[in-house]
Amino acid sequence: MSKLLKIGVAGLGTVGVALLSQIARQRELLAAKCGRAIEVTAVCARSKGKDRGIDLSKIKWFDDPVALARSTDIDVFVELMGGAGNPAKAAIEAALAAGKSVVTANKALLARHGVDLAALAETNGAALNFEAAAGAAIPIVKTLREQLAGNPVERIYGILNGTCNYILTRMEQEKLSFEVCLKDAQRLGYAEADPSFDIEGHDTAQKLAILASLAFGTRVDESAIYVEGISSITPADLTAADELGYRVKLLGVAVKTAQGIEQRVHPTMLRKDSAIAQVMGVTNAVSIDPQGFNPLTLIGPGAGGFATASAVLSDIADIARGTRVAPFGRPAATLTDVEKAPMQRHEGGYYIRMLARDKPGTAATIARHLADQEISLESIVQRHAKDASEEETKSGAVPVILITYATTEDAVRKALAAVGRADVISGRPQVIRIEKN
């Protein structure tokens, strides 16, 4: 058995505490699986006195994460503080510059500085592992980084935010409003007091940026992602989706197209019988379409202390065994700039829900503006007034739901703008993209 691997952990929130207790509890299993003992020898957090329910008496305390990162008391620096900038960034840089391997769960930092940190790790012969940064315990980072070595990825898409999936699941199953479900999610600790980062899709976008880089060999580029959240989704949309054989999920999608790589986060209609559409509650899931064979789908907990700590611990175990893989699966210097496919060029089917004014010629007007943009319809459903919301009923309008065949984002936007100008609908149409799977 080779020598003890000494771990320094910066950040003692839920994940940090779960990690420390898991390392202590599974000492023998870890030693058997890694060929050496693993021990947390130093930690750093904001307040030393706080009772975290774990014994820190034999662990060296640091007030400054950068000092911990540089310390000769540790072999591996684990960053669980979060935040897209300092002190997390400075601490990781200090560790890598000193040749120490780093494990981090910090998606915000990786989305912004991942490539530079990867280059620094490579220069110093250190590992930079981040399985926990996307999908927590789901082994998606490792699968993209190490598996599929000889199979280019065509598309990767997934449910990467448990908060949104919890809200959409509750809305669908109990026909509750977005607002009610969000409040419940906050009460249960699934959503933050300021939920916008989750519900507006930014959390998903950061994770998608990391996964797209691993999948396509491109530089991480969150700014290349089109982002739409779930706050406009209504129970009526979910009911209509259900009747049409679909389910609505907030997806992150990155796909190779003739125009480049399209990266987008938005509510998406998925065939109900697909594996990913079955994923309910806070669970996450990712599907990969490789070139040459059928998709892989990985499903599991996307958050939670022990699930996230498990991914961190797997990363530590890889370092303990001496495994060194380029952080983004190939040398950082060879990652290419994202050739961004413009969202206007997005092709696919669309769900469109409009409140049509109940007057002669409305249907013909809508149909004509769609036809002008060469949009063909797979189905048209005019809803009974009883399925309309109270507000809708008051407006005297009738809900009309259209499912289009494959068309472009540009055509849909132009057609709906023309329909809007024609004054035959009430309010703004709801548009949900359909993802083939």
Place this chain on the structure above:
Amino acid sequence: MSKLLKIGVAGLGTVGVALLSQIARQRELLAAKCGRAIEVTAVCARSKGKDRGIDLSKIKWFDDPVALARSTDIDVFVELMGGAGNPAKAAIEAALAAGKSVVTANKALLARHGVDLAALAETNGAALNFEAAAGAAIPIVKTLREQLAGNPVERIYGILNGTCNYILTRMEQEKLSFEVCLKDAQRLGYAEADPSFDIEGHDTAQKLAILASLAFGTRVDESAIYVEGISSITPADLTAADELGYRVKLLGVAVKTAQGIEQRVHPTMLRKDSAIAQVMGVTNAVSIDPQGFNPLTLIGPGAGGFATASAVLSDIADIARGTRVAPFGRPAATLTDVEKAPMQRHEGGYYIRMLARDKPGTAATIARHLADQEISLESIVQRHAKDASEEETKSGAVPVILITYATTEDAVRKALAAVGRADVISGRPQVIRIEKN
């Protein structure tokens, strides 16, 4: 860039040919991801003259796989011949003894000799990788071997045989008999001319034996597995399952119990809304219940040339990068003997379908014998005669379907033996175990 990694491939069937063409086609991607070029420099197969649609003119030919394995022309030996004994075994041993890393897709050989081969690999500092041996492209071997390093596994279960899942899917969706679907599977190349290895569950058992070893740190032991195939399943069972909210899948299950490790392969009723119950056709899926957090489920193609070759290529890529992990996730010498939980002690719910004779006292007799074994019933469905098969109708008996609460295998067997002796049913009862998920 370090030096070329020279690959020798023994066996040029579908997988071997797919591997060669993929390595040639993805030369640049592989070099970028592995930091070195990968090239097939030597091959071995039964007939040299056969047209395989690939150019072998620049590749050295061997007639003897053992000679190829020993050859200094190669760095890595890839075994795709199959078979639980020689020449595959002798060739792998020769390669490992010479310190060459080995990649194999040979589940039969690993199920029988995996631990000895792992020990030989470890002694010689060589890798022995076998991602393709279970679940083809699904990264289940790597996930069990390298991830979850600090989280003991409580249970692993999965759909590991595409032939059986294809047959059960067709039977369920089209209400066809087992025999008709088997013939179609044979015609489409999903089943062998002699299908018994697949449909009687032995293929699943070999894969389960390997996965259980990785999951629990036990020696691979196919003989410890209780095995039942799918040939007794009828469309009536699948219809009844559907009505009760279940779907029937052939599962391999390995689970820690108070009695030891229970390993079993049998048709299983799964809640229809679970991810794994949604897996249709030839697709495979594996779920892992880790200690401390929610399950992981991995879904993907479990067979096929390119899917299997992709797993082989991932194993080669790991070797190219210098990754060395004990073949079964911990040193072979530390793997423990399976403490086998006897099948009689299996606990769970049961689906029981019987043809009850239409005479007074039948229901009371059945109920009494179940009660004698302390079996409680969750539901009882007496079928209309119209749902009975032609044969059943002729017998004048009425199908009765029982779903039990958790009980033991032993209790069910005893109760059904007593019911049989009481002469109130016609034929043998159908028994399908329910797996909680």
